[in-house]
Amino acid sequence: MAWNRPGGSGPHEPWQRPPTNRSPQQQLWRRLKPWFTRFGKGPGGLAGIVLAFVLVLLVLGSQVVIGTGEVGVVLRLGRYDRLLGPGMHFKWPRPIETVVKTAAGRTHAVSDNALELTQDGALVNVEYTVQYEVDDLRKYLFSAEDADGTVAVAAQAAVRAVIGQASLDRLLADRGTTLADAAAQALQRRLDAYGVGIRVSEISLQSVSPPAEVKDAFDDVDKAREEKSSAEVEARAYAGKVLPAARSEAAKTLAEAQAYKAERVARAQGETAQFNLLLAAYRAAPALTRRRLWLETMEEVLAGQHKVIAGGNGPVSVQLPSTPAPAPAASAGQGAATPQAKP
Secondary structure (H helix, E strand, O other): HHHHHHHHOOOOOOOOOOOOOOOOHHHHHHHHHHHHHHHHOOOOHHHHHHHHHHHHHHHHHEEEOOOOOOOEEEEEEEEEEEEEEEEEEEEOOOOOEEEEEEEOOOOOEEEEEEEEEEOOOOEEEEEEEEEEOOOOHHHHEEEEOHHHHHHHHHHHHHHHHHHHOOHHHHHHHHOOOHHHHHHHHHHHHHHHHHHHOOOOOOEEEEEOOOOOOHHHHHHHHHHHHHHHHHHHHHHHHHHHHHHHHHHHHHHHHHHHHHHHHHHHHHHOOOHHHHHHHHHHHHHHHHHHHHHHHHHHHHHHHHHHOOOOOOOOOOOOOOOOOOOOHHHHHHHHHHHHOOOOOOO
């Protein structure tokens, strides 16, 4: 290359400028030095230099850049004045105005563990994490000297109050999940009373366990509780399989009983109505009714039997069949075949 040919005074850039190792500040001073020299030769030159230097400091100190996701809090003479969003802004230089930058919308977290006392007097080791966000930046920065420390202390008090209202069995059964919301609400009420501009997002009770000295005994209790829950699940499954069949059988038996009841009631009602009719006829004509009943009874008894009818004009010889008649018919025939005619 033309700017890197041998025999020259050293490597050169394409624009014939030798490389430099000066810092940006040194380069800036190198460029401004002739101007300051010319400016300082006349009367009052030193004052002009000082004035120019002050103007540069004012310009540089009046600019502030707020990054994305940040919020700037402007303090004028140490007191809150306004908020600045992302971008470049102008302000009064120090010490008139200062800017405190903080992340906007960032979730803060505080974790802790403590030995707490339950409602029934048992000790449990509780590990928890509090997640919170800044709801009011002005209150967060100026209402408390250490807002994060305030959250930690208030969280301890809230968790202690909630644990103290629950029994040990309840804590170990659900691992404190149902108490997390109550603890978060209690913490939020405390922080609102303090006025620190913090909104609690969540409290998670990560671990609720007995002290190490009695952990083995509580593990046995926990195992028994799990076995109880398993037995209850199996019992419910068995009941879900057996109960439908039992209900079906019970419904079938009940339907049959209802049908039998209806049949018996209808038959009894029919017999009652028939008896009432017979009673009315008997009261109207007793002799005729008795005769009729006797004839109807004889018809039922002698139906399908061998019968011998003897006349009244002389003796009758009765020859019984060789095949013996059934027992009821034989007794009936014997009673009917013996009459003798009178000479």
